[in-house]
Amino acid sequence: MRKRPGPERSGGGLERDWNERSSTMADIGAAGDQTNVKTMELPSFWRFTWGFWSGATRVKAWAFTSLIMILVATSVTLVYAVNVWQKHFFDALQQHHIQDIYASIIKLIALLAAVALVGVAQNAARMGLQVEWRRWVADRLIRRWMSDRTYYKLTVASGECDNPEARMTEDARLALEPVIDLSIGFLHAVLSAGAFLGVLALVGGALHYEVGGLTLNLPFGFVIVALLYAAAMSSLSYFVGRPLIAAVQEKNQSEASLRYELTRVRESAESIALICGDDEERRTLLGASDSLIARWWRIIAAQSSLIGLVNANVVILPLVPLVFGASKFIADGMSLGDLIQVAAAFVQVQMALNWIMDNFIRLAEWRASANRVMEMVGNMDCLDAGLGGAEGGSIKVTRDDGDTLRLENVIVRRDDGAVVIHEAENIIHRGDRVMVSGESGAGKSTLIRAIAGLWPWGQGEIIIPRAWSVMFLPQSPYLPLGTLRAAVAYPRAADEITVREASDALRAVGxxxxxxxxxxxxxxxxxxxxxxxxxxxFARVLLSKPDLVVMDEATSALDEESQSRVMITFMEALPRASAISVAHRPSLAAFHNRTMSLRRVGDGVKLVSDRQRMPRYAPKWRWLEDIGLAHDIADPRSARTL
Structure with missing residues (x-):
């Protein structure tokens, strides 16, 4: 299956997707071969979700839970009342008591009205608990995913966390809603088993059979038969349905993969069409579809065996109590009403004790979805714990009261611990425009992502002045849904800038x-x-006026004239802003006064030189004079080598 594109994919462009991914991953991959996906123990689903009942929402959670428990107990009581009604009705029928039959019909209508009312209330409470629990889990997942740029880190870290949007929506729903349904069903089964085993014991009594001239007495015979029958059917259902769990989990994974591949093709439709990639994309999509169908056939095979067992049980179950109770009824050991009541109670007991068999498919679906949610949580836990390699650790991005950006003993690693850049130390002053150079795969993009706070893996410290605001310009900028003013204002709200401010910014960048x-x-x-x-x-830069702009191929889609226009506009509008740029276009160096080089030294990559240069474009030298660099750059003796 094709790997997902890099983190800055948006809107379309097969070549852009590949360029972005190769730019980032080539830097990462330079330190060594890709390692296998790390294995991890999944966090406990119950430990993760129990906070709904133990945290700030516990009052609401327990109120819903208590109401549901009361309604379930009431529901079981009403079912028991219907069971007792059956005895009186069939006894009256056997004895031809027409008045008792009419009275029983009136009682039945009242019981049915009560059952309906309790059912409506129980459904409302059940759905309310599901909605509130899902709200709590979604809030926790989204906050966790969006905190500390975890959404970005998951896209560049090794690990199995594809389709986080599906995991937080559809998988989360399928992991939560069945828990409430199954818990209600389980409570109903336990209460029903207790109530109707009592009916079998008290109404059914003992069973007596003549076997070879001997009399076999079975105290509480119906209870013994019910327990043995339930144990046999539950054991069979477990062994027959066990392969279904893994099959469902694999099917869900394939469904998510196919959705992702289809979305990717839709988003990159123009570039795929222009490059004539139809055949390759068709092979990829058909391969994903074939994989999904193959997994569906595994489910069909496993589910067919289980359904066959369930259907056989449906036919046999009502006959079992009648067969075992027939001799006692014929011997006048029980009335017709007693036999019907016992038969109905036997069915209720089996429904309760065979709860696992009846819900095996739903349990399999639930476990598969819960595992996918917890895989995502597990990956986020790994990020937070700094797991990923023998060295581990993280790059600290701190703030101080100075006026220079400093790299101190910075070592950049992959998330598996492999070193990308061995050593990086430097000082960037206010107003410096620094070009980061180096061969492909040297780690340029990874280094500036570390400076921007996006890449945490490694060691050392990056110290940014507390007063500096930082803005990152990727190769493919993100544009949110909505108005063009919202796109220009992003990440601020659209109403935070005026139409005039937005208009001036657009005109300034052409x-x-x-x-x-x-x-x-x-x-x-x-x-x-x-x-x-x-x-x-660049219009956003003009509006936000950051103190530090970090650019990764930020002008790669512009022609030379347009590049010059936006860079000169940027330099004139923000003369005291610092900039750090990565670009493969040589002409961009003319807009920078310093060049930092990353080179391979031995078996690693190091920041080996920092050369000052005279920028070709410095309109009226205002920005250089403001920061006191004009004299230094004009004097070639100011160049230094690290």
Whole structure:
């Protein structure tokens, strides 16, 4: 199955997806071969979700739970009352007491009304508990996924956590809703088993059989028969249905994979069509579909055997108590009403004791979905615990009251512990425009992601001035749904900038043709070209006025003239802002006054030089004079080597 694209995929572009992934993963992969996915023990589903009943929501949770328990007990009581009604009705029928039959019918109507009322209340309480529990779990999952950029780290870390959106929605629903349903069913089964085993014991009494001239007495005979029959059917259902659990889990995985592949093709439809990738994508999609169908056939085989057993039980079950009680009825040991009551109680006992068999398929579905949710939680736990390699550790990004960005003893690793960059130390002053150079796979993109706080794996410390605001410009900027003004303002809300501010920013980056459409809602990630999206990113910089801009191929989709326009605009509008850039286009170096080089030294990569240079584009040298660098850069003796 094809690996998912890199974290900055948006809107379309097969070549862009590949470039983004190769840019990031080539840097990561330079330190060594890919390692196998790490194994981990899944966190406990119950430990993760029990907080709903033990945390801030415990009052609401226990109120719903208590109400449901009371309603279930009431429901079982009403079923028992119907069982007793059956005895009186059939006794009256046997004795031809017409008045008693009419009275029984009136009682039945009242019982049915009560059963319906309790059923409605129980359904409302059940669904209310499911909705509130799901709200609590969704809130916890989303907060965890969005905290500390975990959503990004999961996309670049090794591990099995595909389709997090499906895990937090459909899988979470299938992991939670059945728990309430099955718990209610289990409680109902326990109470029913207790009530109707009592009926079998007291009404059915002992059974007597003549075997070879000997009399076999079975005290509480119906109880013994019911327990033996339930044990036999439960054991058979377990062994017949056991393969279903793994089959369902594999099927759910294949369903998610096929959905992802279809979504990927839809989002990259234009690029796939332009590059004539139809045949390759068709093979990938058909392969995913074939894999899903194969897993469905495994489910069909396992489920067919289980359903065959269930259907046989449905036919045999009502006959068992009649067969065992026939001799006692013929010998006048029990009335017709007693026999019917015992037969109905026997069925209720079997329904209760065969609860596992009746719910085996739902249990399999629940376990598969719960495992997928807990796989995601487990991966997030691994990130938080810093698991991933023998060295482990994390790069600390801290703030201080200084006015320089400092890299101190920074070692960048992959999440499996392999070293990407052995050593990196540097100081970046306010107003520095630093170009990070190095051969492909040297770790340029990974280093600037570490500086931006996106890459935690490694050691050392990156110290950023407390007063500095930081903005990251990726190769493919993200555009949210909504108006164009919302896209320009992002990550701020659209109403935090005025139409005039947004208009001025668009004109400054060469998008004046879109000024009149600022408040139009559309799929701007599809309407705008790659170069236009990159200009939007620079418009955001002009509006946000960050102190540090970190750019990763941020002008790769622009032509030379457009690149010059946005870079000069940026330099003039924010003369005191620092910038760190990664780009393969040599012309971009003209807009920087320093170059940091990453080179392979021995078996690793090191930051080996930091060269100051005179930028070709420095309009009126205002930004250099403001920070006191004009004299230093004009003097070639100011160049230094680390």
């Amino acid at each position: 998008l004046e043709q879109f000024v009149e459409r600022l408040d139009e809602e559309d799929r701007w990630d599809r309407i705008l070209s790659g170069g236009e999206r990159q200009r939007i990113a």
